Amino acid sequence: MSVDQELLYSLLGKTISDFGAVFHAPLVLLGDRLGLYRALRDGSPITPAGLAERTGTAERYVREWLNAHAAAGYVDYYPQTGQYAMSPEQAMIFADEGGPAFIVGAFQSAVGAGAILPALESAFRTGEGVGWHEHDHQVFRGTERFYKSGYVANLVSNWIPAITGAQEKLTAGGRVADVGCGHGASTILMAQAFPDARFFGFDYHAPSIAAARERAAAAGLSDRVHFEVGGAKDFAGGAYDLITIFDAFHDLGDPVGAAAHIRSVLKPDGAWMIVEPYADDRLEANFNPIGRAYFAASTLLCTPCSLAQEGGMALGAQAGEARLRAIVTGAGFRTFRRAAETPFNLVFEARA
Ligand SMILES: C[S@@+](CC[C@H](N)C(=O)[O-])C[C@H]1O[C@@H](n2cnc3c(N)ncnc32)[C@H](O)[C@@H]1O
16 A cells, blocks of 8 residues: 655644644643633733743743743744733633633633543443533533633523523523533522523532532522423423523433423423534534534544433434434424524424
């Protein structure tokens, strides 16, 4: 077999860039934990010694960290003065926690996902699942922080208004269930936007529910935001005006059973909002940078999570609209439509 040298070098170049990125991921977590990004946030140029002094860290480590960041294009370097600085865009991405472009959580989940490689290796051999609860804490915290950026950017401003009548109902009051709520980032953002509505967050993972309760208490929302341990097929309460499920439907072992339960606890005129990762129905159309990130996360997190549950349907994070529609309408929902989308998400509305 002859080797095309040009193709080989081009592919090698890509893997070298990827391998630099993989090595860079722990640096992002260090910058976050040590306060290096926050100290660079104001944009004023600083030397490694200055940054080390400002953050109580050692200059030699900080200098190397800064050079890795400058090589990545994540900070700017000024050779005339030996100083480094963050542009407003770099600061939004790495230092602006709670902002719409904050990406640190994505690196945090990726590092966390690799922490249980032996369990994943064994699952690949046996075909058995690995539950969400079996992952490292960094996965839960990273997911919360990364997904929250997308919710800050879209949930209240675009997605709720895209669901027929939801904005009006929640403004007037109403009951909302957020299923598979994790640490409750989506639930809390909705509760802050709609002070007259009541919110109920459910997740099967008890430590996530404990974290969500802490977040609600810190936001002063404990009186009308309730978090309970509950599975998607049997969560409590009823007569909900709106049920939401953010990036969790494809993680379920039995999404058909969950859809049937959701239908049974939704008011007859209520709506179900399903937020899923962006995916095209044609497999090959997802072979791009976003599909790559989702397929990788899906291999380590979503697919094993579903396989660990009753049903084990393992839709994967790139399920796509056609498969989701078949499940939801198969459970008795009469309408299913794409209500909104972003480069990262598909937002569907289902009604009974
Ligand atoms: C990718 S995380 C998304 C969390 C949250 N919705 C968010 O957007 O930050 C998936 C969540 O689904 C939850 N989950 C998985 N299977 C579940 C089930 N059968 N019932 C309820 N929650 C489930 C997991 O515990 C996890 O918190």
